[in-house]
Structures are given as C-alpha cells and as structure tokens.
Amino acid sequence: MHRDRLDETLSGIDADGYLLDASQDNAxxxxxxxxxxxxxxxxLYADGRVHLLVSGLEYGRARSEADVDTVERHADYDYEYGGREDRNDMYAAFVRDKGVDSVLMPPRGPVGTADALRDRGIGVGVDADDLLREVRAVKTDEEVAAIRDAQTANQAAMRAAESMLSAATVAGADDDADAGVLLHDGEPLTSERVSTAIETTLLEHGCALDETIVAGGEQAADPHDRGSGPLRANEPIIVDIFPRSKATKYNGDMTRTFCVGEPGETAREWYDLTERAFEAALDAIEPGATGEDVHAAACEVYEEAGEPTFRTDPETETGFIHSTGHGIGLDVHEAPSLSSGGEELEPGHVITVEPGLYDPAVGGVRIEDLVVVTEDGYENLTDYPVEFVVD
Amino acid sequence: MHRDRLDETLSGIDADGYLLDASQDNAxxxxxxxxxxxxxxxxLYADGRVHLLVSGLEYGRARSEADVDTVERHADYDYEYGGREDRNDMYAAFVRDKGVDSVLMPPRGPVGTADALRDRGIGVGVDADDLLREVRAVKTDEEVAAIRDAQTANQAAMRAAESMLSAATVAGADDDADAGVLLHDGEPLTSERVSTAIETTLLEHGCALDETIVAGGEQAADPHDRGSGPLRANEPIIVDIFPRSKATKYNGDMTRTFCVGEPGETAREWYDLTERAFEAALDAIEPGATGEDVHAAACEVYEEAGEPTFRTDPETETGFIHSTGHGIGLDVHEAPSLSSGGEELEPGHVITVEPGLYDPAVGGVRIEDLVVVTEDGYENLTDYPVEFVVD
Structure with a gap:
C-alpha cells in the first residue's frame, strides 16, 4: 500500500474520519x-491511524494479520449477538471513542450503517470520488509484482486451454457428434471441459477463480457470455481468464481468440483489425495521456474500417461494444477506465487493453494484455503470443 | 424463488418500490x-413487477437470462460512460418512469445511490429487516435440490481429503522432514496440498470455491484460519469445505475433524463432547423451535462439561466461540441464525449445525452437517460418516 499516498489523500477530507463497513470481498x-x-x-481511518472493530470470532486472527494501529472486538463494547439497534449503538460508540464526530463513507458503503450513525448524531457524508479507489489505482512495486505473478499463472492456464484446442480433431460425417464439432479424447470438446482445464491449472499455480470465459460461435458475440456446450472448428473461440492469487488477492487478466481450422473471411478481417486496434491502444499509453485518449486510439481503428462503436452509436449491439480496458488490482475492474471520460494515466496504473468486435452473425474476437504504466510509456506484464489459428 | 412469498412480503412495505443496486455478488x-x-x-420491484436497468454490454444477455418483467439499458436514458451525476440522474429517471416516488433499500445497499436519489426528491428508506433475506431463508424444493447437489460435490471433496490423510505416512527420526509430520508421495503433506485436492475435486463436480479450511494443530484453534504448512500426526485436523455450484450459485457446507494416529486424551474428549453437542443441536431442530433454542442445546452440552461458551463468557477466546450454525443458500452465511437471538425455524430453512471447541494448547475440533427443516423435524442433506481417527 502507498501509505504516504493514503495519508495525503485522506488527511484532506472534510470529515473527522473515513469509515468502511464491509468484508474482505470489498477491495x-x-x-x-x-x-x-x-x-x-x-x-476507521482517523488522525493518521487505522482502527478495526471485529467480532470475537475474528479477534485473534485480526490482531496477528491486520495491518492496522488498533484492533477491538464487539465484547469491548458489551455487544453480543443479535440486536440490530445494539449493534448500531456499538458502531456509534466505536466511532466516537476515536474522537470522531463525522465520517465519510465510500459511495458503495451500506446505507443502513450510514443512516444509523446519522440517527445517533454522527455526520456521514458520501465520498463521491471514492478516494480509496484512487489511492488503490496507483500500485507499489510489490503490488505490481503480485499482479505479474497472477498473470504468470494465467499464462500457464491459457497454454493449457490452447493445448486442448490444438490437440482436438474435427468431427466428420461418420462421427457420432455433429460434423464440425471439436473432439478431444474421443468426446466433444466443450466450453466446460476447457474451463475445467484452465481452472485446474490455476489452482496448481495458487490462484482461485471467479469465472472463466470460453465462448465460441454466437456465444462469443456476447462479451460476458461464459460459454457452454461443444466448441466448433472454423469459428473464433474467445478465452478470457481472470485469476486471483489466493496468497496476495491480486488479479490477472488476459484474453486470446483462437480458431481451430480455417476462419471465415470476416473473422480473419476482424482479427487483423482487432490486433491493429490493440497495438494502437498500447501505443497511446503513457503518463499524461487519458483513458479516453487510449480508448479513442482503439475506436479510431474500428471506425475507420466502418465498424460501429459506442462513440458512433451508443445503442449499437454489434461492433466494438465495450471500453478499451480497465484498471486491475484487488478488484478485476477498478480505476482507471480506458473509456470516454477516462482519467489521466499515471505511473503505477495497471490496466488491461482489450479491444474486440462482436456480431451474432460472425461471433466475437477480443485480444487482451495487462500492462503497467511507467515513467515513459508502459511495460507489458503479459508474455503470450497473439495468434489466431491454432496449429 | 418463492414468488408468492416475495409478493406477499414486498407488497406490505411502506414505499412505492424496493430497489437494489448491486452485482451478482449480492445474493x-x-x-x-x-x-x-x-x-x-x-x-426495482414495484406493483408486483420486476424491472432491470443494465449497461449496453449486458443488455442482450439480461434480456435472455434475467427472470424479470422489463429490461432497459443505459442508452434508453441517454446515458453514456462517465459522469457520476449523469448516472444518478439516470437512476432517478428510471425509478420515476415506473411511477415510483419512494423506495426501500436493504441495509447494505449503497449509501451513494440512496443519497443521490434523496437529493433528487425520491424518498429512500432502509429496510432494516432485510426482507429479501427473510424471503430467501425459506427455500423451494428446487433450491433445496441445488443445495443438495452442492453438498454431494462436497462429499466427494471431503473423501478426496480424507483419502490423502489416510494414505499418509508419518515421518520418523530418519526422515528429512520433522518427526511427526505427515508424508504423502514422499513429501510433507501440507494444508495447501490437501486444499488443492479438495478444490480440484470440486471443479470436476461443477463447483467453484471460495476458500477451504484445512487446519491442524494450533491453527485449528482459530475457526477462520485457513491453515498452511505441513500437517502432523496425533493432532486434530479440521477440514471445512463450502463449495458453490457454478450452475445454480447455491452453496454446500460441511466440516469434519480428522486425526492420523493417536489423538491425545483431551482431543478425544473434545471430539466426543462435540459429537454430543452436534447430536443435541440436531435433536432440537423442528418448526417452531428458535435458532436460540438449537444453540442452547449445543451450549448446554459444553457448559455442563465445564467448557466456556459465549453465553457464559462473552470474552472467552477458548471453548465454544461461535454460533451453532447459520442459514445457507446463495450466501454461505444467511438467515436464520442458530445463536443467541436466533429466529424461529420454518419448514424450508436450510441450516448448518456446527459446534466446535478451540484452544491453542489443544487445537480445534468441529463437526458440521447441513440440514433442511421439514414439517416435523429436519432432513439431513449430508451423507458422510462422523469419524475422528483416520485409518
């Protein structure tokens, strides 16, 4: 954590303290x-100190693990299980005990706690800028190393997926399966089987997983479709993997699009166009450029080729229908954003670059790497070839 | 979903609608x-109808997947990426468009959205009872079946863990490893290796995983310690697995405590005591009994044996230092609670029963099954032996 950056940011707020009410699921x-x-x-962050209030069950572990100045437990405020109002009284007492009469909470902090503290005379404002999100966006060297480790696991998982596709044969008229379906060990090769290979590989590399996308054909035309059922030859298959290190909790993210056999002419054009948009976006990354600039660089490649984007048509359901990328860290999606309105890039920002094209009539194509913004450009944290046709 | 139950519950609220602002991570x-x-x-739930507002990226999938009455996208409200105030204007317009001037939000709904709607003249109250949590607590047959499936995967994973322990040998004075350390395939058997076997098995059974607990010795004395490093003979090893079905998103949960070799006298007494507390808690489960009653049944076994509980000493860090169980469904921890203040049990409640004893000087022991409350008692959804010493 950039403690200096945190202190500098939170010392300027218009309240006595900064309060979080959340589990570890909140970054x-x-x-x-x-x-x-x-x-x-x-x-509770107040006067440059960080204070924790946990249940008795968590007390021992919190004292040994948490990186904070004080740890208290519910029993210190005579609270037991159960009563909602008692719990809110305890929260208010904990805040006041630190000399705090007003707090900011992040926009996604719980309204129940905010209103309960207000009812007890503590001022609660919303930190609409989500300042911690801004602090988190700039990574320390240690955080970059954690993300690089997750991306290394990701590369092993992508290799496992590509190997399965590479080893697949194509069902012919004589097979039990539909002609054109990929076969592996004599059985149809499904999105689910490839996902399991990916996820098993990630586990072996110390990563947990949320979900994985292995989507072919029409399914690939929806950027968030996870994919299901048999995969087929001669059409693009999107593989998008975003593993999380169990030890560090930091995420990696990478997408490749593969084709077993011969892609159609449009799919091949889309791939080349997407690779150009990908390169153009990368070339635009440097401190001082904005996320909007990087997004524009990718959009321009597509728009010049006549493909719709959200810039030319906010309601389009085909073409380039998402942002060019996003920050990544403890959250898979965090600041900064490579999109219209995207903020200025700074050294230490870790971002994905992931242009793509989508149309149910063709399928989908996306290419994604993960990079860190440096003093004079960027360093790519991804080491995996960009190749469409699987041999 | 119990749609009748939902309609009945939400039709009685003191507002025009019920609003959620959250991702799928929110149950x-x-x-x-x-x-x-x-x-x-x-x-937004209003007038017996459910309305969705999603980004353009999610629009296609939301229309085909979501179980709602209407789906709209940001572009329907002329909103693009970026502006925070624009987004809040869109949210207010969406709510008003449904004829809604006041909403309830759950206690953990985001304060940023609540305050922004208030600023725009929409009444926002906190549903302090978390009514959806109450609706969710009573499962349909389909939901019970989904939980049973996750628990079946859990059983396979527990078997994989027990098999590794069963196949382990114990390092002697001549081995490279410390004497007493468990060995498997010639290497020390660590918590991490057992966890990987568990998680790989879960993947093969269609379950994703959050975390798994495989904790021996002193680590087992902390109920939330995940465990790390070599496992040892002659001491209790807690294995607690809570898998989530990727298809249904429902969770299972089970704990067993194993010992390879000869447990010490105190550990053996603890196991017997915990098995009695476990049986006593199960015996207390029936409609009309409260979660507090079930918790009391387990506590009494421990208290009569002189072990501290949170009832006898809220600040104790040894003994029975958690609740007897919790509801489970889309969340691993949900209503009802088997604890002091725990609510009345109803048919369809799915709950864990998991007493345990903890002391760093001895380690930890916990036994946990998952049951559904029925019209005249309960049905156990777990089919796994309760045995301490691994052969």
Whole structure:
C-alpha cells in the first residue's frame, strides 16, 4: 500500500474520519485493513491511524494479520449477538471513542450503517470520488509484482486451454457428434471441459477463480457470455481468464481468440483489425495521456474500417461494444477506465487493453494484455503470443 | 424463488418500490433479478413487477437470462460512460418512469445511490429487516435440490481429503522432514496440498470455491484460519469445505475433524463432547423451535462439561466461540441464525449445525452437517460418516 499516498489523500477530507463497513470481498476494505474477514467489519481511518472493530470470532486472527494501529472486538463494547439497534449503538460508540464526530463513507458503503450513525448524531457524508479507489489505482512495486505473478499463472492456464484446442480433431460425417464439432479424447470438446482445464491449472499455480470465459460461435458475440456446450472448428473461440492469487488477492487478466481450422473471411478481417486496434491502444499509453485518449486510439481503428462503436452509436449491439480496458488490482475492474471520460494515466496504473468486435452473425474476437504504466510509456506484464489459428 | 412469498412480503412495505443496486455478488440481487451481471446494476420491484436497468454490454444477455418483467439499458436514458451525476440522474429517471416516488433499500445497499436519489426528491428508506433475506431463508424444493447437489460435490471433496490423510505416512527420526509430520508421495503433506485436492475435486463436480479450511494443530484453534504448512500426526485436523455450484450459485457446507494416529486424551474428549453437542443441536431442530433454542442445546452440552461458551463468557477466546450454525443458500452465511437471538425455524430453512471447541494448547475440533427443516423435524442433506481417527 502507498501509505504516504493514503495519508495525503485522506488527511484532506472534510470529515473527522473515513469509515468502511464491509468484508474482505470489498477491495477498499481489504486494502485499508489488510484483513481477510469473511463477514463485514468496521475499519476507521482517523488522525493518521487505522482502527478495526471485529467480532470475537475474528479477534485473534485480526490482531496477528491486520495491518492496522488498533484492533477491538464487539465484547469491548458489551455487544453480543443479535440486536440490530445494539449493534448500531456499538458502531456509534466505536466511532466516537476515536474522537470522531463525522465520517465519510465510500459511495458503495451500506446505507443502513450510514443512516444509523446519522440517527445517533454522527455526520456521514458520501465520498463521491471514492478516494480509496484512487489511492488503490496507483500500485507499489510489490503490488505490481503480485499482479505479474497472477498473470504468470494465467499464462500457464491459457497454454493449457490452447493445448486442448490444438490437440482436438474435427468431427466428420461418420462421427457420432455433429460434423464440425471439436473432439478431444474421443468426446466433444466443450466450453466446460476447457474451463475445467484452465481452472485446474490455476489452482496448481495458487490462484482461485471467479469465472472463466470460453465462448465460441454466437456465444462469443456476447462479451460476458461464459460459454457452454461443444466448441466448433472454423469459428473464433474467445478465452478470457481472470485469476486471483489466493496468497496476495491480486488479479490477472488476459484474453486470446483462437480458431481451430480455417476462419471465415470476416473473422480473419476482424482479427487483423482487432490486433491493429490493440497495438494502437498500447501505443497511446503513457503518463499524461487519458483513458479516453487510449480508448479513442482503439475506436479510431474500428471506425475507420466502418465498424460501429459506442462513440458512433451508443445503442449499437454489434461492433466494438465495450471500453478499451480497465484498471486491475484487488478488484478485476477498478480505476482507471480506458473509456470516454477516462482519467489521466499515471505511473503505477495497471490496466488491461482489450479491444474486440462482436456480431451474432460472425461471433466475437477480443485480444487482451495487462500492462503497467511507467515513467515513459508502459511495460507489458503479459508474455503470450497473439495468434489466431491454432496449429 | 418463492414468488408468492416475495409478493406477499414486498407488497406490505411502506414505499412505492424496493430497489437494489448491486452485482451478482449480492445474493439479494441474484435472487430478485435472476441475472449474473458482474458489475452493479439496478433492480426495482414495484406493483408486483420486476424491472432491470443494465449497461449496453449486458443488455442482450439480461434480456435472455434475467427472470424479470422489463429490461432497459443505459442508452434508453441517454446515458453514456462517465459522469457520476449523469448516472444518478439516470437512476432517478428510471425509478420515476415506473411511477415510483419512494423506495426501500436493504441495509447494505449503497449509501451513494440512496443519497443521490434523496437529493433528487425520491424518498429512500432502509429496510432494516432485510426482507429479501427473510424471503430467501425459506427455500423451494428446487433450491433445496441445488443445495443438495452442492453438498454431494462436497462429499466427494471431503473423501478426496480424507483419502490423502489416510494414505499418509508419518515421518520418523530418519526422515528429512520433522518427526511427526505427515508424508504423502514422499513429501510433507501440507494444508495447501490437501486444499488443492479438495478444490480440484470440486471443479470436476461443477463447483467453484471460495476458500477451504484445512487446519491442524494450533491453527485449528482459530475457526477462520485457513491453515498452511505441513500437517502432523496425533493432532486434530479440521477440514471445512463450502463449495458453490457454478450452475445454480447455491452453496454446500460441511466440516469434519480428522486425526492420523493417536489423538491425545483431551482431543478425544473434545471430539466426543462435540459429537454430543452436534447430536443435541440436531435433536432440537423442528418448526417452531428458535435458532436460540438449537444453540442452547449445543451450549448446554459444553457448559455442563465445564467448557466456556459465549453465553457464559462473552470474552472467552477458548471453548465454544461461535454460533451453532447459520442459514445457507446463495450466501454461505444467511438467515436464520442458530445463536443467541436466533429466529424461529420454518419448514424450508436450510441450516448448518456446527459446534466446535478451540484452544491453542489443544487445537480445534468441529463437526458440521447441513440440514433442511421439514414439517416435523429436519432432513439431513449430508451423507458422510462422523469419524475422528483416520485409518
């Protein structure tokens, strides 16, 4: 964590303290507390110190693991299980005990806690800028190393997926399966089988997984379709993997699009165009450029080729229908955004670059690497070939 | 989903509508919308109808997947990427468009959205009872079947873990490893290796995983310690697995405590005591009994044996230091709670029963099954032996 950056940012707020009420599932909480509590707990930043309030069950682990100044437990405020109002009284007492009469909470902090504190005379404002998100966006060397490790696991998983596709044969008229379906070990090769190979590889490399996308044909035309059922030859198959290191909780992210056999003419054009948009976006990355600039670089390649984007048609359902990329860290999607309105890039920002084209009539194509913004450009944290046709 | 139960519950609220702003990571959102959106989206319940507002990227999939009455996208409100105030204007317009001037949000709904709607003249109250949580607590037959499936995968994973322990040998003075360390395939058997076997088995059975607990010795004395490093003979090893079905998103949960070799006298007494507390808690489960009653049944066994509980000492860090169990469904921890203040049990409640004892000087022991409350008692959804010493 950039503690200096945190102190500098939070010392300027218009309140006595900054309050989080969340579990480890919330990246702000994990970042500020350094504690992996599975149920919601309170973290209060005030006067340059970080204070934790956890249940008795978490007390021992919080004291040894959490990277904070003080740890208290519910029993310190005479609270037991159960009563909602009692719990809110405890929260208010905890805040006041630190000399705090007003707090900011992030926009996605719980309204129940905010209103309960207000009812008890504590001022609660919304930190509409989500300042911790901004602090988190700029990574330390240690955080970059954690993301690089997750991306290394990702490369092994992508290799496992590509190997399965590479080893596949294509069902002919004589096979039990539909002609054109990919076969592996005599059985149809499904999205699910490839996902399992990916996920098993990630586990072996110390990564947990949310979901994986292995989507072919029409399914690939929807950027968030996870894919299911048999994969087929001669059409693009999108493989998008975003693993999370179990040890560090930092994420990797990479997409490749593969084709077993001969892609159609349009698919091949789309791939070449997407590779050009990908290169154009990468070339635009440097400190001082904005996320909007990088997005524009990718959009221009597509728009010049006559493909619709959200810039030319906000309602389009085909073409380039998402942003060019996003920050990544403890969250898979975090600041900065490579999109219209995207903020200025700074050294230490870790971002994905992932242009793509989609149309149910053709399928989908996407190429994605992960890079860190440096003093004079960027460093690519991804080491995996960009190749469409699988041999 | 119990749609009748939902309608009955939400028709009685003191507001025009019920609003969720969350991603699929939020169980209320997943339940009400039936949509697996990875980024936050709005779901509004009003006049017996459910309305969705999603980004353009999610629009196609939301229309085909979501179990709702209407789906709209940001472009329908002329909103593009970026502006925060524009987004809040869109949210307010969406709500008003449904004839809604006041909404309830659950306690953990985002304060940023709540305050922004208030600023725009829409009344926002906090549903302090978390009504959707109450609706979700009572499962349909289909939901019970989904949980049973996750628990079946869990059993396969527990078997994989027990098999590794069963096949282990114990390092002697001549081995490279410390004497007493378990060996498997010639290498020390670590918590991490057992976890990987568990998680790989879960993947093969269609389950994703959050975390797994495989904790021996002193680590087992902390109920939330995940465990790490070599496991040893003659001491209790807690294995707690809570898999989530990728297809249904419902969870299973089970704990067993194993010992390779000869447990010490105290560990053996603890196991017997915990098995008695476990049976006593199960015996107390029936409609009309409260979660507090079931918790009391387990606590009494421990207290009569002189072991501390949170009832006798809220600050104890040894003994029975958690609740007896919790509801489970789309969340691993949901209503009802088997604890002091725990609510009345109803047919369709699916709950864990998991007493345990903890002390760093001895280690930890916990036994956990998953059951569904029926009209005249309960049905155990777990089919796995309760045995301490691994042969």
């Amino acid at each position: 702000n909480q994990l970042y500020l507390s350094g504690f992996t509590g599975p149920d919601p707990f309170l973290t | 209320n959102q997943l339940y009400l919308s039936g949509f697996t959106g990875p980024d936050p989206f709005l779901t």
